Amino acid sequence: MATAIVATTYGGPEVLSPVEIDVPAPGPGEVTVRIHATAVNPIDYKRYSGAFGTNPAALPLRLGLEAAGEVIAAAPDAEGPAGPLRVGDEVIIRAEGAYATELTLPAAKVLPKPADVSWEVASGILTVGGTAVHMLAATGVAPGDTVLVHGAAGSVGSIAAQLAVARGARVIGTAGPDRHERLRAYGVEPVEYGPGLADRVRALAPNGIDVALDTVGTDEAVDVSLELVPDRDRIATIVAFGRTAETGIKGLGGGPGADPGTEIRADAWRELLDLVAAGKLDVVISKTFPLDEVRLAHEFVRDGHAGGKVILLP
Ligand SMILES: NC(=O)c1ccc[n+]([C@@H]2O[C@H](COP(=O)([O-])OP(=O)(O)OC[C@H]3O[C@@H](n4cnc5c(N)ncnc54)[C@H](OP(=O)(O)O)[C@@H]3O)[C@@H](O)[C@H]2O)c1
Structure with missing residues (x-):
């Protein structure tokens, strides 16, 4: 079993809770990733705040848009935008539900993590x-x-x-x-x-x-x-x-x-990862929180002066 963070209803960070989830084995064209870091973006708390309306049918709402981790299972045909994916690859993923310890997702959403870039920075750069x-x-x-x-x-x-x-x-x-x-x-x-x-x-x-x-x-x-x-x-x-x-x-x-x-946002990873790996683009990590302290992380980001990326560590 793996753990994911959900919003159980609409409201403030108090509605966030960890839940146990099943992580299916990868189907054709999919991989399973063990997540080492997942970034908080302001959109994450706006989604369950009611700012975009409420939809009870969407509850419980899985959260998170991006993460970095390691491939732990891969379909033989799993190929991402930068090439084939194999068990052990260090990757960056762009996928809803990224506040989790593991995720199975299409390889199309999986990019290679540059070796010298930390998990924290890798998880928080692309959005x-x-x-x-x-x-x-x-x-x-x-x-x-x-x-x-x-x-x-x-x-x-x-x-x-x-x-x-x-x-x-x-x-x-x-x-x-x-x-x-x-x-x-x-x-x-x-x-x-x-x-x-x-x-x-x-x-x-x-x-x-x-x-x-x-x-x-x-x-x-x-x-x-x-x-x-x-x-x-x-x-x-x-x-x-x-x-x-x-x-x-x-x-x-x-x-x-x-x-x-x-399109331009989807393609931006090429320029961004090259610049970060070359040390030409600084991504400040302001604070990290254990995944199960997500409520505190959201309160901190909601304040509007975090001073850099806030990262959850599963
Ligand atoms: N439309 C999109 O595609 C898109 C994509 C990403 C993000 N966003 C939105 O963009 C916003 C910023 O996201 P972020 O991740 O960059 O947030 P962030 O890291 O929390 O940065 C917030 C910034 O706002 C500044 N700030 C806070 N109150 C201010 C005020 N009264 N006057 C002037 N500056 C103020 C802060 O400055 P100091 O810390 O220096 O005080 C800080 O630089 C969020 O609302 C987010 O939802 C939109």
Whole structure:
């Protein structure tokens, strides 16, 4: 028997519980993975919070989107996007229900883990990294652009900011004061969010901002972006979907009317894993929790200032 985390009803983290699950042997084209680390994403708690509506028929709700682990059983024809999969392979998986000790899943959702990348980082890079790659592509970030990243020390924002620097852009990033040193190390010019943000950014970039990437979703982030960026096609949000129709800015991801970017996100692993393995992309692990302390992990992430990825260790 294996263990998985489910939401037994809709509510706060108190509705999360470990349950015993059967893990079937792999069928054709499938593998079974023993999970060593699984990442928490804000969407995980939003799913059972009721923020997207409630559906009693979907309960108990399995949680988790991504993990890293080791193949412990494989069908002879199991072939992932990077080639055949064998028992003992260290892998990254993208699959619903990843908050578990073991999972059987189609090999198409299984990628090779670079040897020098930790389980924690491997489990937490692809959802936020794919989102960041999509944000840069959707707004056409190019050398010479001045880019404002809202939430530049967050999980998505820090990758978006580092990738924008790597693409030759000048990057200004909002963050709480205790994160400014880290942003400077990435080549990002930090600025504190809060009242007066537009003036602080103008003081840094009197010639204007070309692109704004919002990973925060506050009215402040959207309004400052609208004030400073002349071309609305070059403002993207992954949170403030309620502001996109009214303003003409781009919503990206799973929100209403948003561009899901399915293909670009699915392919982003090639660039992201190469960069992480080469030490050219920093993924901060803020905290790890044992899998059965998932409630505490969700409370920590829900606070909105985790300062990096939060990882569950089965
Ligand atoms: N649409 C999509 O495809 C998609 C994909 C992934 C994530 N998301 C969403 O994107 C958001 C960010 O995800 P994440 O994983 O990056 O979260 P995260 O790691 O928790 O980062 C949150 C960030 O928000 C900043 N922040 C918090 N309150 C703020 C405020 N009042 N003003 C300005 N900044 C503030 C934090 O800054 P400090 O820590 O410096 O205070 C931090 O940088 C979540 O809502 C998530 O659901 C959407």
